[in-house]
Amino acid sequence: MEVYGLLASGGIYDWPVIKQISWILGQVMNGIYNVMSAIGIENIGVSIIIFTIIVYTILLPLTIKQQKFSKMTAVMNPEIQKIQKKYAGKKDQVSQQKQMEETNQVYEKYGVKMSSGCLPSLMQLVILFGLYPVVQNIPEYVTKVRNVYQPLVDQIESVKGYQGIMESVAGSTAGLYDFSTSNGVIEALYRFQTSSWNALIEQMPSVENTARETIQEVGRLNNFLGIDIGSHPWNLLTDAIAAASIGGIILAVIIPILAGLTQFISVKLSQMTSTASTQDSDNPMMNSMKTMTYTMPLISVVFGFTLPAGLGLYWVASAAVRSVQQLAVNKYLKSKSVEDMIEENRKKAQKKREKKGTSAEEINRMATKSTRNVGTSSKARKELADPAKEEKIRQAKESAMSAKPGSLTSKAYLVSRYNSGQKTEEKAPEDTEDKADKSKDKKRKK
Numbered sequence: 001m002e003v004y005g006l007l008a009s010g011g012i013y014d015w016p017v018i019k020q021i022s023w024i025l026g027q028v029m030n031g032i033y034n035v036m037s038a039i040g041i042e043n044i045g046v047s048i049i050i051f052t053i054i055v056y057t058i059l060l061p062l063t064i065k066q067q068k069f070s071k072m073t074a075v076m077n078p079e080i081q082k083i084q085k086k087y088a089g090k091k092d093q094v095s096q097q098k099q100m101e102e103t104n105q106v107y108e109k110y111g112v113k114m115s116s117g118c119l120p121s122l123m124q125l126v127i128l129f130g131l132y133p134v135v136q137n138i139p140e141y142v143t144k145v146r147n148v149y150q151p152l153v154d155q156i157e158s159v160k161g162y163q164g165i166m167e168s169v170a171g172s173t174a175g176l177y178d179f180s181t182s183n184g185v186i187e188a189l190y191r192f193q194t195s196s197w198n199a200l201i202e203q204m205p206s207v208e209n210t211a212r213e214t215i216q217e218v219g220r221l222n223n224f225l226g227i228d229i230g231s232h233p234w235n236l237l238t239d240a241i242a243a244a245s246i247g248g249i250i251l252a253v254i255i256p257i258l259a260g261l262t263q264f265i266s267v268k269l270s271q272m273t274s275t276a277s278t279q280d281s282d283n284p285m286m287n288s289m290k291t292m293t294y295t296m297p298l299i300s301v302v303f304g305f306t307l308p309a310g311l312g313l314y315w316v317a318s319a320a321v322r323s324v325q326q327l328a329v330n331k332y333l334k335s336k337s338v339e340d341m342i343e344e345n346r347k348k349a350q351k352k353r354e355k356k357g358t359s360a361e362e363i364n365r366m367a368t369k370s371t372r373n374v375g376t377s378s379k380a381r382k383e384l385a386d387p388a389k390e391e392k393i394r395q396a397k398e399s400a401m402s403a404k405p406g407s408l409t410s411k412a413y414l415v416s417r418y419n420s421g422q423k424t425e426e427k428a429p430e431d432t433e434d435k436a437d438k439s440k441d442k443k444r445k446k
């Protein structure tokens with residue numbers, strides 16, 4: 001629901017990355033329309049469908065990666081839930097840290113990262129945000145469609161005080177457009193409904209002939225199977241009901257209904273890879289997934305009625321493409337065992353380590369070596385190997401050996417030898433001196 005709200009608000013399209021992606025996708029849309037026009041098919045609806053298929057084909061690798069993570073999540077969830085239950089109610093820092101460490105160990109065990117599922121979704125979301133304005137404002141990106149409006153725009157801009165008139169005609173949506181530019185005027189005209197066109201002709205009688213020619217040409221480009229994709233289905237529905245036209249009612253509701261139905265099928269298919277993880281009634285994901293299964297289609301129906309039919313057609317096409325892709329992805333993942341996926345994940349992780357300059361064998365060797373010098377810098381290790389340093393250490397040892405028995409130095413030396421695994425009885429300074437004293441006594445007696 002938040003995604004749909006962001007899309008409807010429009011402000012997000014001014015974000016730098018989104019704007020660049022929109023421009024790139026707009027070039028793709030323009031190329032598709034030019035190719036279709038070259039073979040005699042000048043129809044915005046057909047171009048939107050082909051455009052949607054191409055974009056979602058490009059997104060297919062991200063979809064596969066995301067679904068793989070969902071399948072792995074279904075296997076990992078029982079272990080993660082055990083950890084969560086183990087630390088339930090423990091809010092102290094130590095417990096939270098241990099819970100995070102144990103959770104990370106589960107992810108490492110299966111060769112995945114916590115961000116593995118988020119990154120593909122985030123990338124898809126960014127691309128979809130860039131895709132939406134292209135479909136919403138075709139004339140800004142498709143040159144031939146923009147040229148249809150240009151003669152009318154030239155006449156409108158020649159009328160004195162045209163900006164004020166356009167603001168009056170646009171009504172509550174006037175703030176969305178910059179009427180000081182031709183692109184702003186074209187964007188407003190593209191979204192005009194019948195009442196708006198009538199108001200424009202009434203307030204600018206001099207542009208009536210050109211306006212009617214533009215309406216006729218745009219209607220031809222927007223006609224998709226008898227549906228004007230530039231109109232709002234809700235307006236089409238009210239007009240059809242007023243005219244008691246059964247055919248008009250069917251045409252008005254078909255795109256919103258299809259948008260909801262295809263969205264429902266797409267969501268259900270995407271959940272098939274993680275069915276196992278949703279069987280546990282204690283799994284918090286289960287309720288949210290069930291809610292999404294029914295709320296997303298309903299939202300699609302609502303927006304399908306309140307926004308131009310072209311956007312509804314895009315939602316239908318995108319959901320249909322995702323459903324077909326999901327069937328293929330599900331079949332592909334079904335043929336792969338969890339063990340195979342874990343092995344693939346580990347090999348990928350190993351390659352990443354080797355690219356950074358450390359092989360898996362080196363990491364294993366480092367993990368099993370003595371940790372005595374772990375954390376010691378290379379500079380410090382060099383200093384330890386310095387001959388002058390070694391000489392000072394040797395002199396310190398000799399000084400410790402000749403220390404007075406019972407002194408702090410001699411005791412420290414004993415501790416040092418004990419820690420190094422030597423027998424203190426053999427070479428302790430006090431023992432040596434005791435033996436020397438006994439030898440001297442013997443000589444005196446002789």
